Amino acid sequence: MSKNQLVSRMLSEAEAAMALMRRLVPSITRTGLLIAERLRKGGKVLTAGNGGSAADAMHLAEELVGRFKSNRKSLPAIALSADGTLLTCIANDFGYEQVFSRQVEGLGCRGDVLVLFTTSGNSPNLMRAIRAARKKGITTIALLGKGGGRLRGKSHHEILVPSESTARVQEIHTFVLHCWLEMIEGLSR
Secondary structure (H helix, E strand, C coil): CCHHHHHHHHHHHHHHHHHHHHHHHHHHHHHHHHHHHHHHCCCCEEEEECCHHHHHHHHHHHHHHCCCCCCCCCCCEEECCCCHHHHHHHHHHHCHHHCCHHHHHHHCCCCCEEEEECCCCCCHHHHHHHHHHHHHCCEEEEEEECCCHHHCCCCCEEEEECCCCHHHHHHHHHHHHHHHHHHHHHHCC
8 A cells, every 4th residue: 555545544534533522521520510510419430351452441540539630529439341350350250241241240239330442342342331331220332343242232222333343443532531621620610
């Protein structure tokens, strides 16, 4: 592929991503307001994902507890993929499929929000996390990629990035979480 072809392809992908992000604004706004309201009422945000999506989950949690753009009070959030000792304990004793559901059972409460990040939508551990959250009355939001996989339609709210490119899906998931953070910080002043 020539340099010009590569640049042309990148520009085309960027334009497609921008068009998709514009279409997602209503869903981003609705879910962002939901998260902000749950936090305002004393709930917390639990996040989960595998691989690169685990990084997205941790990114959202750390920005809520720490800060995004401005100083504000710390907000309660836990990245369920962040504690290596907990993950290996649960995986060893119960199986990797339960690494998130066990944490939802132990840490989640009615009024919380569970945010799942997945590019494929096919992770058994995320499916179990949704089931555990529903049993506890926890609202679920899934950020999905590709066709949504087996997780499609299982969450209370979902934002689907209909791209087969894992990189494009993750880029738009990052855009979504940054939009949420701007909304939450703007509303918490």
